Structure formats: structure tokens, C-alpha cells
Amino acid sequence: MSFVQNFPFFSIIIAMFSGIVSSVLSGKKARAVSITAITVTTVLSACVLAFCLRTGQSYTYMMGHFPAPWGNEIRAGVLEGLTAVLFGVVMFLSVVGGLHYTEEDVEPSKQNLFYIMIDLMLSSLLALIYTNDLFTAYVFVEINTIAGCGLIMMSQTGRSLTAAIRYMVMSSLGSGLFLIGLSLLYDVTGQLLMSPAKEAVARIVADGSYQIPLLVIVAVVSVGLAIKSGLFPFHYWIPDTYGYATPTASAVLSGLVSKGYIFLLIKFFYRVIGTENAVHSHIINALFVFGVAGMMFGSLRAIMQTDTRKMIAYSSVAQIGYIYMGIGLGTQAGMIAAIFHIFSHGATKALLFISCVGLYKASGDRTDFLALRGSGYRNRLAGAGFLIGALSMVGFPMLAGFISKLLFATSAFASPHKMLITLIALAVSTVLNAIYFLRLLIGLYRPTKSGSFAEMEQAEQSGRGGTAGSGFAAPAANPWTMRIAIVCFIILNLILGLFSQPIVRAITDGLAMFG
Amino acid sequence: MSPTLMLNLEEEVSMVLFGVGFTMLLLHRNLIKKIMGMNIMDTAVYLFLAAKGYIEGRGVPIMTDGVQDASAYINPVPSGLVLTGIVVSVSTTALMLALTIRLYERYHSLDLDRILISMKMEEEEQL
Amino acid sequence: MIVLLPVLWPIAAGAAVLAYTGIGNSKKKASAGSPASGETAADRASGSDASGTGSGAVAGSAFGHSRITALDLIYMAALALETVLVIMAAAGGGSVRLFSLTDTLTLGLRVDGTGSLFAVLTSVMWLLTGIHSVAYMKHEEWAERFYGFYLIVVGVLVGLDYAADLVTLYVFYELMTLTSLPLVLHELTKEAVQAGMKYLFYSVGGAFLALFGIFYLANVCGDLSFTAGGRFTAEMAAGAPLLLTAVFCMIVGFGTKAGMFPLHGWLPIAHPVAPAPASAVLSGVITKAGVMALVRIIYFLVGPDVLRGTWVQAAWMVLTLLTVFMGSMLAYRENVFKKRLAYSTVSQVSYVLFGLSLMNPIGFTGALTHVVFHSAIKTCLFLFAGAVIVVTSWKKVDQLRGLGRVMPLALAAYTMASLALIGIPPFSGFVSKWYLATGSLASGTGALGFIGPVVLLISALLTAGYLLPIMIRGYFPGQDFDGKEIEERGLAKKEPSLLMLVPIVILAAATLLLGCFPGPLVAFVEKIAALVM
Structure with a gap:
């Protein structure tokens, strides 16, 4: 056994322990520990990815000394490695990019708590990616929920507290359903590990017994994870949650957390139920329908917003819809498109959230469209970041979003029954995306004059206590950490857009390994 | 009624309880009752798991009198799951309660709708 | 490789102009400095509107009181050089493969007769209008920004004309929409912004309608590079049931830029608010980009025989x-x-x-x-x-x-x-x-x-x-x-x-x-x- 094979386990443990250690550290030290942990785990995951690519196969890793049907297992393959690396990168950049604002938003005495939550979030995400055991998955789903809730309530405003309780309620519903689903599965198959469970499911399907319980299991688990990832119509907690957390938290929550659950669902379909059975169960059609509905609804609501943060949050609802639509196509190609969109949306949305903050800071901390007018000039880099992010969302060629759309469209052709709906949904939602993102972009690059300018001058003075008389004309100073993060995010977006082929190939290989 | 109804009594009860808990968590406006609902929901799952693990006429899965034969004991795995589940649900409950206290201190209410209304009013005052 | 020059040069030159002058109004504001700069900007804006009548007298004399600045000269020289470069590329021919987007989709440029015709036409019109715009812009604010984007757009258009395949064409088409938008928005009055939005939405909507077709074609024939006479045979067309629908989508979609019914609505809105040189090229040249796209699709990709x-x-x-x-x-x-x-x-x-x-x-x-x-x-x-x-x-x-x-x-x-x-x-x-x-x-x-x-x-x-x-x-x-x-x-x-x-x-x-x-x-x-x- 190669030493590299230990790495998935190491990375989960490192993340978890850095969280535990941070509880006795000061905020600054906790931050350093957290960033180190993210870096180290990302490097480790990269090693795992390289290992799997080299050997060309996945492996399972026994935790403790009990063999397969009883013990606990980790499984790593190309897809797991790739997801872990990309999640790690996005996480790293989100934390680094929001560093400065985390300091501003969170009380000094609670800083280390924030980083504990980040560490726990990281470890639970990694565990969700790597685990081969359903009950372990459940435990880490709950850890993830708690960490997410902690991140949301960090800024301690009334909004964030209510957002946190709503998030918590919806998440508890989701995890309750997930738990009952896997209890039922345990009842029917007697297994909790994914691979033996799959064999048992195959036996059950073959002899035709327990058809209805199996259907219920698929339905309950899908709905549970759909609630947790915010699929329409379970999305109502999203706007407040993403909109009013600190920037890092927003970026991590919308970019990664919801995607972790979707990844788990894909894993559940592939590794436990088997794609064939999942497709036959017609649950997948429901996911497809709600995905398409979510695309429309999210975009329409986003158009109605006048507050940037809410607009971006509603756009997340739409993007989650895309992913479920891809899963709902029920084909290999659709799944590849969905997974690629997980990556591209993660990278893009995190970029939007981080660069948005720079624009708010340049507009006296206001977030409505009017105040943001011309802020693209006041904070050039943040403006550029937002530009790239928005264009990628709209599906501008050479950026990540375009490749997602291309993959979705190509996969649509492979499933004749859903082709027309998919294509129409793609076209309409793209146009809707364009409407709200480009409208905001024009606002950002609209030089201010006359009425609105004077008004913003006022906002500026009340915002900074009148200290910055001519501050509006001068570009707002970006913390260097944020500059790095935005530049890296832009590069990440370009990489996903320009060099998508190796990634798509890796996803294909990884799905084949799920088999 | 079919005879299986009496045979699977624990499962049926647990499903009913799960439904009750789920609905409470989803629909009740009072935060404390929401948390109670969540706990009922979790407990229902534990009942279900425990019922699944129990085998009529067998003993606790703790080795007694040196009997190593597995057929003497009930299935220990669900019990382990229940224990883990309890730990998880305790921590989520603690977190929700803490949040509820925070909200109560701030808005002097446990009613989620009322909390949302007063939050909106507070924000408007700030503007 | 010579074909790259006329694409890259104006884009680089335009970007340099924008970078040098600071994209928008920031320079002016910085010089004004104080919080009152808002009012001065407003005064200036309203002043120029009111004095529009009077300024005619000034413009009457040959070069008048509006001096030709170094930037104006550089700008005209850049446009002249662009024309020369385009003609050189047209004469020199050749092709260049830039990049592989996926296994089958590549980006590349290639010189051919149609491309040269459109590119030379574009650059000549651009030069003449550019000369005109120097005088015209003396009566508008933010001339530097206009110059910058004006230069960038011509590079993008030449790239569009020389595109070797549909994906490249689409990329340049989208870029053209975005880079020409500041020309429409130029005056930033309420009407201008509304017109700009309308221009943008029609263009983007049309482009995505076309994208729909592109996805389909990419799926059916894999390679999307242009071949004179089209790539489809009758059998291939018979095997692609939605081909005609896809082509129709692309016709309507790219027809947007060419002002074809039913998506012609942006033209009469966008033109009056744009500065005259911008409307000249919008009308004279940019509408032709839609024509170019359709020529490429019908005559170089699908083939007239099929349709x-x-x-x-x-x-x-x-x-x-x-x-x-x-x-x-x-x-x-x-x-x-x-x-x-x-x-x-x-x-x-x-x-x-x-x-x-x-x-x-x-x-x-x-x-x-x-x-x-x-x-x-x-x-x-x-x-x-x-x-x-x-x-x-x-x-x-x-x-x-x-x-x-x-x-x-x-x-x-x-x-x-x-x-x-x-x-x-x-x-x-x-x-x-x-x-x-x-x-x-x-x-x-x-x-x-x-x-x-x-x-x-x-x-x-x-x-x-x-x-x-x-x-x-x-x-x-x-x-x-x-x-x-x-x-x-x-x-x-x-x-x-x-x-x-x-x-x-x-x-x-x-x-x-x-x-x-x-x-x-x-x-x-x-x-x-x-x-x-």
C-alpha cells in the first residue's frame, strides 16, 4: 500500500484537529492554523488525485481494524481527488479574500470561533467527499450543518441570527429525511457501506422484492439532500443566508457547502442505488423538473431584486437548478455536465461574493444598485473580478460558465425526451441571467454625475464619518489578501474555461470508477 | 387489517412519530416547539433503528458467560448508530437552543414570524 | 501569423488608450478633487448641452479653436496603421490556430476572400469615421474613452471577419457586443443607458438564440471550421432532424445584429443616442457583422444546397x-x-x-x-x-x-x-x-x-x-x-x-x-x- 493512500484520512483528521486546537488559540493564530490546514489538505488531496490518475483506479481505505461489512471506510478516486482539490482551492481563496472583512465583521474575541467553523467545514466537506460509509456521511452532514450555521451567525446581526435559525430548521428537515432514508436502506439491505449496499440493492432489484421501500429510500434521500442544497422549492432560506453572512462565509456557503450535498447525492446514486435503478425510479425526473423550475424561478426573482447580495443569492438558486437539471437528465453526459457546473459555479460564485465586497466598501457599505453605480471605477480590481464572474455566469465564451452551458447542451442531445425542455430552459435562463447580471454591470461602469453622484457623496460621508472628503474619487484600497484572491479566482475561472478538457476527462474517468 | 400491521408495530409508531416531528419542525412557528419537533423526529429514527436491531429472544450484545456465538445476541450495529445519532442530535439541539436564546434576548419573542417582523422593523428604523 | 496583427494591434492600442486615460471620468474627477466635483461635472454636462447651439460657430472654421491633441494624432495613426495591417493580412493570407477549447472546438483565424472583403471594408470605414470622430468628439465629454473602445472594436471586428470556425466567430461576436456597448452608452444620459440596455439585451438574446444552434451543429458535425460550400451533405442533413430549426434559430439570432425583423428593435433606439461616428459604424459596419455571421453559417458551414x-x-x-x-x-x-x-x-x-x-x-x-x-x-x-x-x-x-x-x-x-x-x-x-x-x-x-x-x-x-x-x-x-x-x-x-x-x-x-x-x-x-x- 502506498503511503499516499493515507492522505484522504490525514486531510480529514488535520482539518478536524486544527479546529479543535484552534479553540484554545487567539484569533490570529487560529487564522494561521486554519489557512495552513486548508493549504496542507489541498496539497494532500492533489497528491491523492495524482496518485489515482497515475494508477488509473480508485481504492478503498479501511479505517480501524474491522474489515468491509462492519468497519468504516474511506474511498478515493479521481473524482474525489479532483473535487477535494477544487473545493480546497476555492475555500483557500475565499478565506484569504475575505480575511480583512472577517476581522471587521467578527468580534475580536470570537475570531478563533470563526476559524474553528471554517476548519470543521473543511473537514466535513472532505469527509463527505471521501467517505464510503453512509452513516459517516450523515454524521458529517450534521457537522457541516452546524459549522455552516456557525458561519452564518458569526456577524451577530439580527438578520444573520434569523437567517441562521431558518438555515438550521431547513437543514434539520433535510438531515432528518436523509437519516430516515439510510435507516430504511439499512433495514432493507443490512448494509451501510456503499459498495456492499450496492450489491444488496442489485440483489433486491433482481428478485423484485422491496420495490416500494427502495423507491421511498431514493425519494427520501434525494429530497433530504435537495432541501439541504437549496433546490427549488426548498430554497427560501438561501437569500438571507447567503446575503447577510460575512463575505468568506457567503462564498464558502454558496460556493461549496450546497455542492458538497449534491456531490453526496451523486455518490449515493452511483455508489449505492446504481444509476440504472435511479433512472428507473423516476425520482430523477422530479429532480429534473424542479431543477428546471429552479432555474426559471431563481433567475426571475434575481431580476426583481434591487440589492446586489440578494440578487447573487437568487442566482445561486438558479445555478443549483442547473446542476439538478444535469443530474435529472439521467445520462452520463448530464452527470458530467452537472459535476463540471459544481466546479465552475463554485469558483464563479465565490469570486462574485468576494469581489462584491470590494465594491460595497467603495460605495459606503451600501449594497443596492443605486449606490453601486460607478463603483467599478472606484475599485478597479473588484470591478474586474465582478465583470469576469458575471460574464462567466452569463456564459461568455472562454470562461467557465460557457463550458458548463456547452456540456449541458451537448448532454441534452443525448436524452431525446428531455432535449427540448433542457435546451429551452438553458436558453431562457441564460437570457434571464444576462438581464440581471449585465444590468448590474452597466451600473457598475456607469460614471456617476449629477444627482446620483451627490447622493452617493453623502452616503460616503455618513459611512465614514466625514473623514474621507474626496475619498470617493480615489479608488478604495483593497487589502492585499483580497487582491490575491480575486486575481487567483479570475485565473481559476479562465483555467476552467480554457483548459476544460483535462478536467472533463478526469470527471469522466472518476465517474467510471464510481461505476 | 392485515396481520402485518400488528407485526411491525414499532416501525409504524416510529413512522407516525417521524411525521409528527417533521411537521412540527416544518410548520410550527414557535421556536421551542420546532426544536421539540426535531427531537421527536430524531427519536423516531432511533426507535426505528432499535426495533430493526432487536431480535426476539436474544440477549444484549455484551459477552456473557463466554458465549461467543453471534446467534446469542441481538444486532449491535443499530445500537451503535443510535448512540452516534443521539450525540449528533444533542449537539444540534444545543446549537438551536443557543440560537433561540439569542433571538429571544434580541427580539423578546419565540415566534419566528414575529421575530422576522420585528427584525424588518428594526432595519427600517436604522435606515 | 500576420493575420493576428490587425486583430491584436487595435485591441492593444485601445487598451493602452484606456489605461493611459483611466477608462472613464476618474481623471477629471480626480482633478476636481473636492466633494463639489459632482456639481461641476453636472454643470459641465448641462453646460455643454445648452451651449450645443453656440458651439456650432466655433466648429465652423477649419480646425477651429478645438485643437488637435497628440492623442488625436496617435488615434488616427493607429487607425491608419490598422488599415495597412488589414490589407497586408488580406494580401499575405495564411491561417493561425490559436487554441483548443475542447477536443473538437478550436479557436483560429484564417484569411479568405470573404473575410478579406469584410475586413478591408471594416478597416477603411473605421479609418474614415475615425477621422470624423476626432472633430465630433471635441463636442462631447470623455473622448478618450470613446477612442479606446472604438479602437478595440475594430480589432474584434477584424477577428470576426477572419474567424476560421463558428466558435471563434461566436467569441468575437460576443466580444463585439460588449466592446461596442460603451459606444452606445457614451453620453450616459438616461436615454443612452436605456438604449444601451436595449442594445445589449437584443444582442445577447440573439446571440444566445444562435448559440442554441451552434450547440446543435457542434453536436451533429463535430468540427465547426468553415469550408466554402458548407460541410453538410444531403445524407448528413437527413440524419439531423433538427438541423433546419437550428439554422433558423441562428438566422434569427444573428439577424438581430443585422436588424432583421422580429429582433430589429434595438437599431432605431440605439442609433439616435450614440455619438454620430458611433452610429455611423454601428449602422455601416457592425450590422454587417450579423451579415457576416450568416454568410459563414449558410455558405460556409451548413451549405446552401441543404437549405x-x-x-x-x-x-x-x-x-x-x-x-x-x-x-x-x-x-x-x-x-x-x-x-x-x-x-x-x-x-x-x-x-x-x-x-x-x-x-x-x-x-x-x-x-x-x-x-x-x-x-x-x-x-x-x-x-x-x-x-x-x-x-x-x-x-x-x-x-x-x-x-x-x-x-x-x-x-x-x-x-x-x-x-x-x-x-x-x-x-x-x-x-x-x-x-x-x-x-x-x-x-x-x-x-x-x-x-x-x-x-x-x-x-x-x-x-x-x-x-x-x-x-x-x-x-x-x-x-x-x-x-x-x-x-x-x-x-x-x-x-x-x-x-x-x-x-x-x-x-x-x-x-x-x-x-x-x-x-x-x-x-x-x-x-x-x-x-x-
Whole structure:
């Protein structure tokens, strides 16, 4: 056994322990520990990815000394490695990019708590990616929920507290359903590990017994994870949650957390139920329908917003819809498109959230469209970041979003029954995306004059206590950490857009390994 | 009624309880009752798991009198799951309660709708 | 590799201009500094609006008091160099493969006859309009920003013309929409922003409609590089049930830029608010980008043989004829001068599309020659409109009475261009319309083939109806015209400055010359037509 094979386990443990250690550290030290942990785990995951690519196969890793049907297992393959690396990168950049604002938003005495939550979030995400055991998955789903809730309530405003309780309620519903689903599965198959469970499911399907319980299991688990990832119509907690957390938290929550659950669902379909059975169960059609509905609804609501943060949050609802639509196509190609969109949306949305903050800071901390007018000039880099992010969302060629759309469209052709709906949904939602993102972009690059300018001058003075008389004309100073993060995010977006082929190939290989 | 109804009594009860808990968590406006609902929901799952693990006429899965034969004991795995589940649900409950206290201190209410209304009013005052 | 130069150079130059001047208004604001800068900016804006009338007097003298700055010279030199580079690329030929987007989708540029025709046309129009814009921009704010984006757009357009495959074309098409948007938005008044939004949404909507088709084609034929005559055989077409729908989507989608019904709405909104040089190139050149995209798709990708005689051809012909007629009608009823010209563009570009929809060599020849002629004519007309605005600040057609007393020479140029657009024999428009009419009759499309020339004729009459009265009432204002305003403002014999006048006159002369000696151009286009059919 190669030493590299230990790495998935190491990375989960490192993340978890850095969280535990941070509880006795000061905020600054906790931050350093957290960033180190993210870096180290990302490097480790990269090693795992390289290992799997080299050997060309996945492996399972026994935790403790009990063999397969009883013990606990980790499984790593190309897809797991790739997801872990990309999640790690996005996480790293989100934390680094929001560093400065985390300091501003969170009380000094609670800083280390924030980083504990980040560490726990990281470890639970990694565990969700790597685990081969359903009950372990459940435990880490709950850890993830708690960490997410902690991140949301960090800024301690009334909004964030209510957002946190709503998030918590919806998440508890989701995890309750997930738990009952896997209890039922345990009842029917007697297994909790994914691979033996799959064999048992195959036996059950073959002899035709327990058809209805199996259907219920698929339905309950899908709905549970759909609630947790915010699929329409379970999305109502999203706007407040993403909109009013600190920037890092927003970026991590919308970019990664919801995607972790979707990844788990894909894993559940592939590794436990088997794609064939999942497709036959017609649950997948429901996911497809709600995905398409979510695309429309999210975009329409986003158009109605006048507050940037809410607009971006509603756009997340739409993007989650895309992913479920891809899963709902029920084909290999659709799944590849969905997974690629997980990556591209993660990278893009995190970029939007981080660069948005720079624009708010340049507009006296206001977030409505009017105040943001011309802020693209006041904070050039943040403006550029937002530009790239928005264009990628709209599906501008050479950026990540375009490749997602291309993959979705190509996969649509492979499933004749859903082709027309998919294509129409793609076209309409793209146009809707364009409407709200480009409208905001024009606002950002609209030089201010006359009425609105004077008004913003006022906002500026009340915002900074009148200290910055001519501050509006001068570009707002970006913390260097944020500059790095935005530049890296832009590069990440370009990489996903320009060099998508190796990634798509890796996803294909990884799905084949799920088999 | 079919005879299986009496045979699977624990499962049926647990499903009913799960439904009750789920609905409470989803629909009740009072935060404390929401948390109670969540706990009922979790407990229902534990009942279900425990019922699944129990085998009529067998003993606790703790080795007694040196009997190593597995057929003497009930299935220990669900019990382990229940224990883990309890730990998880305790921590989520603690977190929700803490949040509820925070909200109560701030808005002097446990009613989620009322909390949302007063939050909106507070924000408007700030503007 | 030489083909890369005309694409990269203006983009680099434009970016340098933008970087040097600081993109927008920040420089001015920084110099104003204090919180009161908002008010000064507002004052300046309203001041320039109010003094628009007065400033005509200043612009009257050759270069007047508005000095030519170093930036203006660099800008014109950059455009001239661009023209040279394009011609070098057209002469040098070659192709370059830039990049692989996925296994099958690549980005690349390649020089061919059609591309060269469009690219050379683009760069020449751009140069002439650019010279005009130097004078025009003396009366607008933020000239530097205009220069920067103006330079970038020409690079993008040349890239679009030389695109080797559909994906590259699409990339440049989207880039063109985005980079030309600041030209429409330029004045940043409420109307301008609204018009810009409208322009953006129509373009983006159209582009995504087209994208739909591109995805389908990518799926069916894998490789999307352009081949003269198309890549589809009858069997391949039979194996792709949705091919016709996809093509139709692309026709409507790319037709947006060409102002084709039903997505023509942006043209009359966007043109009047844009600065005159911008509307000149929007109308004269950028609409042709939509034409270019359709030429590439129909004649270089799908192939006319597959489409001839299908419902797509019939529907397309109906749409174009409808647009031709409707555009002329609306232009006839329009009072705002630039808007009237914009409707005229709607109508005239659909002449081109009508020619393309015939899918026979004669129609194709007519279409491509009309591209060249209409470009020259419409650019000339819009530059004239710009000159009128700068000198007199008149925007409505009613106000233009007695214009012959103000700028007889420019009005003469306008007259030539108008006659050419109507299609009076010695002028250029006649040649292309002749080909279009004969092509229509020879197209074998039954009744539509006969309706075509009739609609073209009616439209030509309407064209005369909406262009000539301006000239007639300009030179012969009638008995009751007292010319009081002209005298009071000292406008008599105020020709526009040389920088404005020269491009207008050159273009007017070109319409005449091309009409008298169309041989080389027609021969060149016929060679392309023989290649694709």
C-alpha cells in the first residue's frame, strides 16, 4: 500500500484537529492554523488525485481494524481527488479574500470561533467527499450543518441570527429525511457501506422484492439532500443566508457547502442505488423538473431584486437548478455536465461574493444598485473580478460558465425526451441571467454625475464619518489578501474555461470508477 | 387489517412519530416547539433503528458467560448508530437552543414570524 | 501569423488608450478633487448641452479653436496603421490556430476572400469615421474613452471577419457586443443607458438564440471550421432532424445584429443616442457583422444546397422582405434624422439578407456588393448627420430646411449618397439592386421570387421619399422660408470642419466611383460566389 493512500484520512483528521486546537488559540493564530490546514489538505488531496490518475483506479481505505461489512471506510478516486482539490482551492481563496472583512465583521474575541467553523467545514466537506460509509456521511452532514450555521451567525446581526435559525430548521428537515432514508436502506439491505449496499440493492432489484421501500429510500434521500442544497422549492432560506453572512462565509456557503450535498447525492446514486435503478425510479425526473423550475424561478426573482447580495443569492438558486437539471437528465453526459457546473459555479460564485465586497466598501457599505453605480471605477480590481464572474455566469465564451452551458447542451442531445425542455430552459435562463447580471454591470461602469453622484457623496460621508472628503474619487484600497484572491479566482475561472478538457476527462474517468 | 400491521408495530409508531416531528419542525412557528419537533423526529429514527436491531429472544450484545456465538445476541450495529445519532442530535439541539436564546434576548419573542417582523422593523428604523 | 496583427494591434492600442486615460471620468474627477466635483461635472454636462447651439460657430472654421491633441494624432495613426495591417493580412493570407477549447472546438483565424472583403471594408470605414470622430468628439465629454473602445472594436471586428470556425466567430461576436456597448452608452444620459440596455439585451438574446444552434451543429458535425460550400451533405442533413430549426434559430439570432425583423428593435433606439461616428459604424459596419455571421453559417458551414427549397429559405425570405418594407415605411414616417437613417438601415441590411436567402450566385453577388455599397453610403449619411448636429445642433428633419445655405458642399455629398441608396443608375446602389432583382427572379422560389423585386421597387420609392425631401428642402427652402435662424446664429456658409467634411466627401465620391466602375468588385464577389455554390 502506498503511503499516499493515507492522505484522504490525514486531510480529514488535520482539518478536524486544527479546529479543535484552534479553540484554545487567539484569533490570529487560529487564522494561521486554519489557512495552513486548508493549504496542507489541498496539497494532500492533489497528491491523492495524482496518485489515482497515475494508477488509473480508485481504492478503498479501511479505517480501524474491522474489515468491509462492519468497519468504516474511506474511498478515493479521481473524482474525489479532483473535487477535494477544487473545493480546497476555492475555500483557500475565499478565506484569504475575505480575511480583512472577517476581522471587521467578527468580534475580536470570537475570531478563533470563526476559524474553528471554517476548519470543521473543511473537514466535513472532505469527509463527505471521501467517505464510503453512509452513516459517516450523515454524521458529517450534521457537522457541516452546524459549522455552516456557525458561519452564518458569526456577524451577530439580527438578520444573520434569523437567517441562521431558518438555515438550521431547513437543514434539520433535510438531515432528518436523509437519516430516515439510510435507516430504511439499512433495514432493507443490512448494509451501510456503499459498495456492499450496492450489491444488496442489485440483489433486491433482481428478485423484485422491496420495490416500494427502495423507491421511498431514493425519494427520501434525494429530497433530504435537495432541501439541504437549496433546490427549488426548498430554497427560501438561501437569500438571507447567503446575503447577510460575512463575505468568506457567503462564498464558502454558496460556493461549496450546497455542492458538497449534491456531490453526496451523486455518490449515493452511483455508489449505492446504481444509476440504472435511479433512472428507473423516476425520482430523477422530479429532480429534473424542479431543477428546471429552479432555474426559471431563481433567475426571475434575481431580476426583481434591487440589492446586489440578494440578487447573487437568487442566482445561486438558479445555478443549483442547473446542476439538478444535469443530474435529472439521467445520462452520463448530464452527470458530467452537472459535476463540471459544481466546479465552475463554485469558483464563479465565490469570486462574485468576494469581489462584491470590494465594491460595497467603495460605495459606503451600501449594497443596492443605486449606490453601486460607478463603483467599478472606484475599485478597479473588484470591478474586474465582478465583470469576469458575471460574464462567466452569463456564459461568455472562454470562461467557465460557457463550458458548463456547452456540456449541458451537448448532454441534452443525448436524452431525446428531455432535449427540448433542457435546451429551452438553458436558453431562457441564460437570457434571464444576462438581464440581471449585465444590468448590474452597466451600473457598475456607469460614471456617476449629477444627482446620483451627490447622493452617493453623502452616503460616503455618513459611512465614514466625514473623514474621507474626496475619498470617493480615489479608488478604495483593497487589502492585499483580497487582491490575491480575486486575481487567483479570475485565473481559476479562465483555467476552467480554457483548459476544460483535462478536467472533463478526469470527471469522466472518476465517474467510471464510481461505476 | 392485515396481520402485518400488528407485526411491525414499532416501525409504524416510529413512522407516525417521524411525521409528527417533521411537521412540527416544518410548520410550527414557535421556536421551542420546532426544536421539540426535531427531537421527536430524531427519536423516531432511533426507535426505528432499535426495533430493526432487536431480535426476539436474544440477549444484549455484551459477552456473557463466554458465549461467543453471534446467534446469542441481538444486532449491535443499530445500537451503535443510535448512540452516534443521539450525540449528533444533542449537539444540534444545543446549537438551536443557543440560537433561540439569542433571538429571544434580541427580539423578546419565540415566534419566528414575529421575530422576522420585528427584525424588518428594526432595519427600517436604522435606515 | 500576420493575420493576428490587425486583430491584436487595435485591441492593444485601445487598451493602452484606456489605461493611459483611466477608462472613464476618474481623471477629471480626480482633478476636481473636492466633494463639489459632482456639481461641476453636472454643470459641465448641462453646460455643454445648452451651449450645443453656440458651439456650432466655433466648429465652423477649419480646425477651429478645438485643437488637435497628440492623442488625436496617435488615434488616427493607429487607425491608419490598422488599415495597412488589414490589407497586408488580406494580401499575405495564411491561417493561425490559436487554441483548443475542447477536443473538437478550436479557436483560429484564417484569411479568405470573404473575410478579406469584410475586413478591408471594416478597416477603411473605421479609418474614415475615425477621422470624423476626432472633430465630433471635441463636442462631447470623455473622448478618450470613446477612442479606446472604438479602437478595440475594430480589432474584434477584424477577428470576426477572419474567424476560421463558428466558435471563434461566436467569441468575437460576443466580444463585439460588449466592446461596442460603451459606444452606445457614451453620453450616459438616461436615454443612452436605456438604449444601451436595449442594445445589449437584443444582442445577447440573439446571440444566445444562435448559440442554441451552434450547440446543435457542434453536436451533429463535430468540427465547426468553415469550408466554402458548407460541410453538410444531403445524407448528413437527413440524419439531423433538427438541423433546419437550428439554422433558423441562428438566422434569427444573428439577424438581430443585422436588424432583421422580429429582433430589429434595438437599431432605431440605439442609433439616435450614440455619438454620430458611433452610429455611423454601428449602422455601416457592425450590422454587417450579423451579415457576416450568416454568410459563414449558410455558405460556409451548413451549405446552401441543404437549405435551398426548404421552409427555412421561404421563412427567411419572408422575414427579410417584411423587414425591407417595414423599415422603409417606418423611416418614411420618422422625423428624427438619425432615427430615420436607422430605420433605413433596418430596411437596407435586409436587402443584403434577402440576397443571401436566395441561395443562388446572382443573389449572393448582389448581397455582398450591397454590403460594400451600403456600408459606404450609410456611413456617409450618418457622418453627415453628425456634421449637421455639430454645426447647427439640428436633430429633426423639420429643422433641416435651408440646410443648403449652411453647408452646400456637405449637402451635395449627402445628395450623392442618397441617390446611391435609392439606386439611381450611375450610382452604386443600382448595381447591387440589379443583381438582387435578377437573382430573385432566377431563384426558382415561385411566387416569393416575383414578390421580391416588387418589394425592392416599392422600398426604393420609399427610400427616395424619405431621403430626397431633405435635399430638396435644403437647397430650395421655398418662398416662405426667411432663414432667420441661420442669419441670427451666423450659420450661413458654415461648412463642417475639414476633418468632418473630407471623410463625407470621400465616401460620397466612392459611391459614385463604385457605381461607375463596379467591375473589379463584382468580379471578386462572383469568384467567391462560384466557390461557395
